[in-house]
Amino acid sequence: MSSTVTSLDERTKEYGREIFARLNRQGPVLFTRAWVEDKLMGLGMHDPALKVQLFRFVDTLPYLKEPKEVARHLREYLNEAKDELPWWVRLGTKLIPDRGILGQGLAFASQKGAEQMARKFIAGSNVQEAVAAVHQMRTRRLAFTIDLLGEATITEVEADHVQKQYLDLLAGLTREVNDWPEEPTIDRDDRGPIPRVNVSVKLSALFSQFDPIDPAGTSRAVCRRLRPILSLAKQTGAFVNFDMEQHSFKDVTLQIFRDILTEPEFRDWPHVGIAIQAYLTDTEADLHALLAWARDVRKCPVWIRLVKGAYWDYETVVAAQNHWPVPVFTKKWQSDANFEKLTEFLLANVEWLVPAFGSHNIRSISHALAVAEKLGVPPRRYEFQMLYGMADPIKEAIQSLGHRVRIYTPYGQLLPGMAYLVRRLLENSSNDSFLRQGFAEGLAEELLLTNPASNAERGTRNAEPKDTNGTHDMGSAGHAVVEAHGSQAPRSAFKNEPLTDFSVAASRTAMSAALDQVRKELGRTYPIVIDNKPQPVGAVLARENPSRKSEVLGKVGMATVDQANRAVASCLAAFDGWRDTPLAERTGLLRRLAEQFRKRRFELSAWIVLETGKPWRESDADVAEAIDFCEYYAVEMEKLGAPQARDVPGEDNRYFYEPRGVAVVIAPWNFPLAILAGMATAALVAGNTVVLKPAEQSGIIGAKLMECLQAAGAPPGVVNFLPGDGDVIGPPLVQHPDVALIAFTGSLKVALLINEQASKTPGGQNFVKKVIAEMGGKNAVIVDSDADLDEAVKGVVDSAFGYGGQKCSAGSRAIVLDGIYDQFLNRLVEATKSLAVKAADDPGCSLGPVIDAEARDRILKFIEAGKRESRLAHQTDLGALAEQGYFVPPTIFADVPETAGVAQEEIFGPVLSVLRARDLDDALRIANGTKYALTGGCYSRSPSHLEKVKRKFRVGNLYINRKCTGALVDRQPFGGFKLSGIGSKAGGPDYLLQFVLPRTITENQMRRGFAPETAAGE
Template sequence: MVPHAASLEPAITRIGTHLSQLSAGRAPTLFEGRWWSQGVINLAMKDPAFKVQLFRFIDVLPALASDQAVVKLAEEYFGASHGHVWGLHWGMKALAATSLGAAITGKSIRHQVEQMARTFIAGGSVADALPVLAGLWKEERAWSVDLLGEATISNLEADQYRDRCLAALSELAHEAARWPAVSRLEQDHLGVLPRVQLSLKISALTSRLDPIDPDGTYQAVAARLRPIVDLAAATACGLIFDMEQADSKDLLLDIFRRLFAEEPYRSFAHAGVAMQAYHRETERDIHDVIAWVERRGTPITIRLVKGAYWDSDTVRYRQAGWPVPLFVQKAETDANYEALIPLLLRHRDLIRPAFGTHNLRTLAVIEAVAESLTVPPEALEYQMIYGMAEPFQQAMAAYGRRVRLYTPVGRLLPGMAYLVRRLLENTSNESFLRKEYVESQSLHRLLAPPVPAASSPILSSRPADAFLNEPPRDFSRIASRTAMQAAIGKVCSQTGHSWDLPHRELRLTGARMESRNPAHSDEVVALVPSAAVPDVAAAAALAVSSAADWRSQLGTERSAIMRRAAALMRERRDELAAWEILEVGKPWRDADADVAEAIDFLEFYAGQMDRLASPLQLGDYPGERNHRVYAPRGVAAVIAPWNFPLAIPAGMVSAALVTGNTVLFKPSERSPLMGRLLTDILHEAGVPSGAVICLPGGPEIGRALAASPEISTIAFTGSQDVGLQLIAGAAAMPPGRSVVKRVIAEMGGKNAIIVDDTADLDEAIAGVVTSFTGYAGQKCSACSRAIVLESVYDQFLSRLHDAVMSLSIGDPLDPGTQVGPVIDARAKERIEAFIAMGQQEGRLLIRRSTEWPGHFVGPTVFADVSSHHRLAQEEIFGPVLAVMKAATVTAALEMANSTSYALTGGIYSRSPMNLALARERFDVGNLYVNRPITGALVGRQPFGGHRLSGVGAKAGGDEYLPQFMVARVISENTLRRGFEATD
């Protein structure tokens, strides 16, 4: 609320009543009765489920190539009622059975949506929009053009957006120069106003607007922005930076300040930036911007809006486990907006205040505050959205105020994402326009001050003791970036050191292992003591002798130790991630995610053990008592991979330990230091030295462990060949052995993503690129096959090519690196052999070159690959993608299932029928729908496959721990001497 708000309420009521009278007699176009005669918008406001289906259908409509496809999808979304929904009164069922009927009804549906789009979109191009813009000018309304288009996923598309902006500025400036003068729109308290204003979406000027790398992002964006600003200055046009998702806010403000502080642009007087009132930090941000304007010496525009991304931002932040930086209630946002009004108006000597709102009370508050501060009418501007709140547009113009309309321009159907956002705003329960024009609320209620409710509408109902994933680092925060840089500096100063023996009770006799940086193969990261084969027997004997003490501890005590280990990892999180960056070449986010997942495993399995530690009563029958209890199996051998060098071993080792087993742990010879760091943390947390024994070494140590007679359980993650050898070896029963070894093995995948003709290609291409190049393709869950329906195949390949060409390849110490090295020379040689083979099997679409001194393999894509080719059948474990063409989703699923693996898979589709088909027939352990196929989270997406992808329960799931234990059932007769014991 504004300062001294109570004293302003009479003025707010007076002004609001007057504005209401000026706006009387007309409803916003969207709510007029002629729209959609069957009342589809009203139905959307009454039925939330229908609303979701309606907006999802509108969103997918641009992807549909034929009228038959439109009808088919309408039936999928709306069932038998789709004819009613679209107001088709000429015999839908009869017509839809014929190709003519499909054409007619498909065209009709498109027409309905296009009509709605025209409400909010001024034209398909600048040329088309010019009559609309000229008409607005004639009505004495200014405008700010927003160029709609697809999301930018490549540098080429970023260049195309820049060129569209340049062309739009030239065309608009040329035409607007011929228009008659309108003094109200061309002069304010600070001087001349340009006739042309362009709103810029900064994310469209780069393929990667990423706050993890502010400097790299700025260089990419500024290179495309400078010619736009140059032309705007030469043609006297204005430029406004739109504000976008919450995690990019600080980055966008930084780009704005850095660019317009550059000497050629310091005096550009018609730059502006939008600020969103639903951000909790907006007041601070405005103060910072105003202080910067004082130093710069040239005014800017601040467009204050309430914000358009609340729903999606809130979901994303809650998914990540981060504090939501937005107000959670609409009333809080309204109150904050009102509080910011005097801040802007009091600094009108430095800024041009522009208020974006369609809310009658907010309009009245602005006027009341301006009146109290004696602000001249020309010193402020009202901005509204083209096609929304026309009555208020007219009212403010009649009130003598300058009105500017945010006016989208672009092809109608590709503008659906924008249209859906507008529809969500108009039909939400909190929409002011809905309250006035649909619900007909009283003027008294419409002008009432915003009063936030006492409780938050998005507070979680999750139980207090429920497992929560460790949140990833929010690298949009400068503190997170600074902490990581400091940790990298610390570990870089410690590279090349020789580490001591990890166990006092055990002497390792192997040679010291050199751990090398895969990005700089001549750099030794660490020298780690290793085991020789004879050491395995001594280690096994130590594990056996330590077993009784460890298993005698209560399960809850072992759980507490795991939680202490998790706490130690949290304290050292950035340092552990920094070591991963150096030892295995993981980029920042991948390294941080691995540490977070390790913490998750420790916490999750601790919680699971708390549940399993108590005897479970089975049944409830008189005269007997039945309980299931668990006991450890004995000594577990954990043979871990290098690609998740902390998380996967932490999961396997902690599962074995928390269930009471002692552990012989062999980290990969490619990541011995990470294995050593994990062991040290477990010891420091309270695991006895003899209960977890670290045995770094080569494959011979793994074979010796598997053959050791003391081992009762083998937990393995790695290649299919080694996994099958372990399973075969465990089945052998030499004389004297009394235990059949249990093998838990995850053995990789040949994972596919299906892209159908209803997919959002922006999301699909980004998801495929992320899934096949993340950590240079060295994830067992990585995508190595993209199976694309033929109707979108060429378009997919073209945009995929440009997206892969735009990836940043380099040293993972650089926060902007997207693709780093592969693990070593052996891996590089193997991947390059597959690439050479692929040139015989498919069409080489792209192979990125690399010039780094380490073990780099550029992302490589082959097209037109057949499902029987080795490229489509064998696991490569590198950034190599085979793209395959399918006629139907059924055929695509057959291709996807044609390998011996069944680990992960994904589908990008907006067809309910195709999604149902994938859920039923896609034979994988983890199926991902409309999202990348890597990055499974403990507890939320328990991970593991079947067929030759592995045996055993899913890691990070409820069934994992019992594999390390023996279940025993104790049945007691409680009936004695004629009475039943109750104790």
């Protein structure tokens, strides 16, 4: 280590020792409220199980209206971890009353206690209380920045309300604060006066459809509401800081920041800033870009609030779920070291990037002081920021050194602010919290002041407890979880294909380019393919873009009955050879097919967008699922392909599987690549030959699959491509005596007809056909009275209207408990109004067209019937879209009778029925009261209710506290029962068993009383 670094590090430690020496370590007075709060916090700090359950309770508490519900939830949460709780907590759990005076008293005490705890971290619930809080802070010579708390913005009405709140806040604060006497220590820097009023803005709160997949549309919508806020702030002499949220929002947030502050009105306004998170691995590059922009383009400085980052758990979990690169540093010392590195960069460029260091970590603060001293940066040029209600002794110590301290001050209603409160509580009690290490546990000062980079030099994983990486050095113990998970051996060789991350600019560019390229190929004719040879084209079906029905995409050949018979004959001729092909070659075909899909991923996604009207993400997920089926079925067949030996002395026994024969695969259009490829590859890898029959509405995508199969090396006759009219070629295929298996996904009516026809054994057929059929659903999502409405409303909207409700898994019924019904319905309607109904190729599309005119007309008939049976709560006005393509308005019916047609029949469109239930048992009865049993969901935060739902909600795929669509291969094998399916779950360990027949071969090894030795006989 160089002497310069050594001297800087030593100066850092000197500052740190001085800060520690100035700390007021005197605790609160015995038996005061502050003393009780500290003791309760201490219990949570030293008992992780108790901490988690209590904080879950605090998070749920505002939704509980009855004393008995308060008592029940508290008891349930504590009982969930009863084996890990202290004895006195287990004893107390048994004494929690349900009702009566004691129950009411407990509920009152719990609610008041949570409110008092919230007051510790939340400055007030309205502008007047916020003014009082900041006035009190000014008496202590503390500056402030106000953070507006609120529910997640999921409707445009809410976005408008958030804008009004910001405007009211600015007007109210500046009117009061600017008239107060000047406090030079916080109202001036080394260059003169600075704004007294400082407001932090979350951009995602200003647009309900905030989405990085559409940065241009997101920016337009956000800026429309942001400009008046910035204008008022500039007019009234206030400061505005742009908060930073999750990583996927980072680039669009930076883009909006740069775009709007380059506009003439704001270009020369210096009183703006943005939060930058040091735990992100790409933050250094972002700061370099911001410097170049501020210096060379804007030519006016901006402030940078440097924080560690508040979403560490979220980022690591999302990355793990999607198999994306983890965007954050995975060890505490890395985040701390990067914070110091970025601190040096900012202090070296204070003329353009003015620093505000958001940290409670004395090492980080001391390092900033030492660097500023070394570079000669005036002490008033930069400032330190800390959280309201936390680390007051550190604030006072920094003040005593003559530095400006600004308090990040949340204000808002308790209910919307509860998520913030819980995060602060978790941070304050985390194993990794600097405050806990330094105050509650009394870690040695010298250890707390250790240079984080020394961990890298020593090659250690982590010299101190793993970091929370919270906004100001707080957060979660998530590092331990990730590292432990990373050390576990994988359960199998299969891993889901990562979805495309459209927050990455390169992904958006690739998708746009693919759409442009595909449009250059419009008008082609796609023939039938038998024996790997294109057949002469006779009748064709023109395929049109459902988003723009005047746009013809191409023409697909329509098979005749004769061609159907020839396709079966070709498959039969190829069967023996393919059956006896080594397993490694069959699995190799699937893996090569997966590589074809990867190679052509954006092209295939673009075709899905255009031919079936799927938005970008849905189309990309379709291709990813097709890849998953290839890889997963290859792995599963390798497991099935090894014969089982059950030998005894003198006798060898082998149990193995062989294919059934010719398989006819009849697929739907709603997952035009994934389902067609999934059923076909399952049949192929098991050794069957396949007649590939795509839906008429997705024939081009079927042709693209055939192209990929041929490129992957599918031998002639092993798979034949047979597009055509299902009414014409369907019955001959199903009834053909040489067809051994039919794999079908589609409507109930057709599935039952296929099952009936296939059950017959005409002359010449010496086997019973196997039918595998997935037939749809009428899926319900139950919303409990304690549900998180932010999550429940969004989940129901996504489940009901994702891909226009054209999924068999779509949540077409919302069954809502009476206590929360009206509140839920109001937000649901507004959230649905806020959806962007557009052509599917527009990246900002929330909901596109339905597949064709026939589907549109059928759905509209259901809607008209629903108006007679129920109350129409909302129907979106489509405007010109109604003529442009096959669009159906998102429609919500309320107060729907459980026997109504819209509550019983699968509509396959953007129609949602909302039903009222008395209680959970009533909701379960209604949910189970259809002929289907495919998917279902439940939003609840009651452990006992969730256990009941798991036992009694009888569906194939049940989703808890998430949307009821989006099953992934292997993670959530997909399929139902009752009239939702015949057979096992696609993408699951049993699925391939349907495509094979088991055989046993027994061989006697005895010869004249002599037998070879066997392992079983030893």
